[in-house]
Amino acid sequence: xxxxxxxxxPPFGRRRLAxxxxxxxxxxxxxxxxxxxxxxxxxxxVWGGIPAESGPQKIIDRFQKLxxxxxxxxxxxxxxxxxxxxxxxxxxxxxxxxxxxxxxxPNLAMRASSGLAxxxxxxxxxxxxxxxFLDKDEPKALFDGxxxxxxxxxRIPQMVLLNERLRKRAGVDLPRRWxxxxxxxxxRAFADAGKYGSYTLPDIARIELGxxxxxxxxxxxxxxxxxxxxxxDLSAQLIREGVLYPWSQAVARQLEAxxxxxxxxxxxxxxxxxxxxxxxxxxxxxxxHDFTVAAAPVPTSAGGDWNTGEYGAFIQINSRSPKxxxxxxxxxxxxxxxxxxxxxxxxxxxxSDVDEDELLSGILGEDAEKFFDVDSFRRTxxxxxxxxxxxxxxxxxxxxxQKYEQQRDVCWLLEQTPQKAIKTVDNNAQALIxxxxxx
Amino acid sequence: xxxxxxxxxxxxxRPAPSARRRTGRAPSDxxxxxxxxxxxxxxxxxxxxxxxxxxxxxxxxxxxxxxxSGFGGIKFVGLANxxxxxxxxxFWRSLLITIVYAGVAVPLTLVVGLALALAxxxxxxxxxxLRAAFFVPYIVNIVAxxxxxxxxxxxxxxxxxxxxxxxGLEHLPQWFASSHWALPALILVTIWAQAGYxxxxxxxxxxxxxxxxxxxxxxxxxxxxxSFRAITWPSLLPTTIFLLVTLFVGISQTFGMIALITGGGPxxxxxxxxxxxxxxxxxxxRFGYASAVGLVTFIGIFAIMLLMWRAQRGKAxxx
Numbered sequence: 001x002x003x004x005x006x007x008x009x010p011p012f013g014r015r016r017l018a019x020x021x022x023x024x025x026x027x028x029x030x031x032x033x034x035x036x037x038x039x040x041x042x043x044x045x046v047w048g049g050i051p052a053e054s055g056p057q058k059i060i061d062r063f064q065k066l067x068x069x070x071x072x073x074x075x076x077x078x079x080x081x082x083x084x085x086x087x088x089x090x091x092x093x094x095x096x097x098x099x100x101x102x103x104x105x106p107n108l109a110m111r112a113s114s115g116l117a118x119x120x121x122x123x124x125x126x127x128x129x130x131x132x133f134l135d136k137d138e139p140k141a142l143f144d145g146x147x148x149x150x151x152x153x154x155r156i157p158q159m160v161l162l163n164e165r166l167r168k169r170a171g172v173d174l175p176r177r178w179x180x181x182x183x184x185x186x187x188r189a190f191a192d193a194g195k196y197g198s199y200t201l202p203d204i205a206r207i208e209l210g211x212x213x214x215x216x217x218x219x220x221x222x223x224x225x226x227x228x229x230x231x232x233d234l235s236a237q238l239i240r241e242g243v244l245y246p247w248s249q250a251v252a253r254q255l256e257a258x259x260x261x262x263x264x265x266x267x268x269x270x271x272x273x274x275x276x277x278x279x280x281x282x283x284x285x286x287x288x289h290d291f292t293v294a295a296a297p298v299p300t301s302a303g304g305d306w307n308t309g310e311y312g313a314f315i316q317i318n319s320r321s322p323k324x325x326x327x328x329x330x331x332x333x334x335x336x337x338x339x340x341x342x343x344x345x346x347x348x349x350x351x352s353d354v355d356e357d358e359l360l361s362g363i364l365g366e367d368a369e370k371f372f373d374v375d376s377f378r379r380t381x382x383x384x385x386x387x388x389x390x391x392x393x394x395x396x397x398x399x400x401x402q403k404y405e406q407q408r409d410v411c412w413l414l415e416q417t418p419q420k421a422i423k424t425v426d427n428n429a430q431a432l433i434x435x436x437x438x439x
Numbered sequence: 440x441x442x443x444x445x446x447x448x449x450x451x452x453r454p455a456p457s458a459r460r461r462t463g464r465a466p467s468d469x470x471x472x473x474x475x476x477x478x479x480x481x482x483x484x485x486x487x488x489x490x491x492x493x494x495x496x497x498x499x500x501x502x503x504x505x506x507x508s509g510f511g512g513i514k515f516v517g518l519a520n521x522x523x524x525x526x527x528x529x530f531w532r533s534l535l536i537t538i539v540y541a542g543v544a545v546p547l548t549l550v551v552g553l554a555l556a557l558a559x560x561x562x563x564x565x566x567x568x569l570r571a572a573f574f575v576p577y578i579v580n581i582v583a584x585x586x587x588x589x590x591x592x593x594x595x596x597x598x599x600x601x602x603x604x605x606x607g608l609e610h611l612p613q614w615f616a617s618s619h620w621a622l623p624a625l626i627l628v629t630i631w632a633q634a635g636y637x638x639x640x641x642x643x644x645x646x647x648x649x650x651x652x653x654x655x656x657x658x659x660x661x662x663x664x665x666s667f668r669a670i671t672w673p674s675l676l677p678t679t680i681f682l683l684v685t686l687f688v689g690i691s692q693t694f695g696m697i698a699l700i701t702g703g704g705p706x707x708x709x710x711x712x713x714x715x716x717x718x719x720x721x722x723x724x725r726f727g728y729a730s731a732v733g734l735v736t737f738i739g740i741f742a743i744m745l746l747m748w749r750a751q752r753g754k755a756x757x758x
Contacts (some may be wrong), residue, residue: 249616252594406707409706413617413705
């Protein structure tokens, strides 16, 4: 006789179900673990944001030549939200990483304050060639009391690139130094000659206020400083006049990360950028163009002469790495001997063991004379000795940046008055500082 | 029902399940795990990708955690995140934007989907091709959708504004480059992408519509509009509610399109709750706070869903 119901198993009781779930979670948890024993002590794992072929691999090759018993593996992560999340989860999850690079202060502060970066203060103090990193007045390292958890590898000066054809058409002299007013005159001359002057204005507040410009000495919001309002106001006015590139186009075409395309298309004549952008101008295959480019310094204002560029590309040693000594050896090698290789990617090392001409030819490529006014780059990048900064007040840094950019957009789209926009930024920034000050 | 669980079952009918049976226990069963094995893959998936994340979000919402500090860095903060959420102007603005976005996009998607379904339910030349064509946007990759509409709605070079310019219109919409127009533009793209899905579901419901009622209505002299109002619409109501709920849940959680096209801007004009959650977690690494936002959002959407479900009870043709 067949049973009235198909056969059924015994109930999966709550306890048994909980047991199975617990076991599954345990297995999953174990799968994510790694132990020091599993790590290859002869292999150094380095994670960075610059493609290996743009310089890091050459440094690694030279380091391995000096240390034949060591293998260095370089993993490239893309320096965007997803790439940084990948590095963060890898670091937190115990993936075998010994040395890593951090770009941008918000990530730097978070990784250091979370205990992911080892303190290298003793090693820095015992290496005379690295004494520049002990300077707290013009910091190039991340300090936490007496600890040092990150060392900037790179100077990232800003400069103004000029399309020489458009400059000559506009009748503008190539400046060796200029004030903001002279810069504005040049922009208008470019616009009168039928092209937009520039994509944006230089960061006036940064020029005048330098490091930690968003914060008062007491740590409150500093957006009530007139320089911020001037930035919004002047930019909106010049966009309205057709002197600056229309922000509606910048937003619609998402040009923030692709300004090089518009510069190479000769839609504007002056471009404020850093040496890493020169790789676009030396790549005739991907970015063909037939004009030469000159460099000029960032204009100064009556209120200050900060360059707006910064120290960056921080090298950090994973505090959990069992290869601390080797990791430090590699980091030191990168800092002291890496300049000749990294310069091809447009990265100017803080400590250089090669002369300016070599650095210049590294940055500008083989056909430098064909595409660049080489002397203007020498003056701007090296002889002028631009004043760079490193922000050390980092409360709600990413959130404040976002609030600033949101109001900047609506102001430059001419949908919000500069006064109201900057007031909103100030209020939002203060609210964020009040909320996150204790973090 | 008069039969109780202890009454003997009538001949030829299934006996009422005993308490043991209801719990699935069968002591004589030689293969007790077979049933569980069948559902194990799905169960594991639900546990791993729904149950554990949901519990994690609930637990994390009472903590401060930046992920980078590891589990040791989790700090219990009680209700602080929830208090902060309700005091956060960006949360309220994002909530309003989400309500406007879903509140406009969902009904319009239903209207467009229904209109298409009614049109494509007739004898038309190349009907199959037309049905497929209207469904295609739903299955197109989100990146392709984003890029295509960015080009179409470019304020100066886009086809849409060039077309509008032919009529001599001045002050053309700036679409994604305007904090006033970005949300309407996003709604437009959402309707375009989702209407094909609504169309398909409505079409299948229309094909199940009770033909005898239409015949009876025709004999009684009912016109098209009267037939639609008295027969088609009530018969489509369960389908409409299903679409209303699923579209509302789906559209209110739209992320990819916003991330690709507007990044939540200009300003905060397209920062919906789901995008705000993404920003607070994966851009600002405030996972505890983002979890609190997520939990409040979940409860809100769940409540709205329940209200929708209750509102339609007893109104369908078959009820």
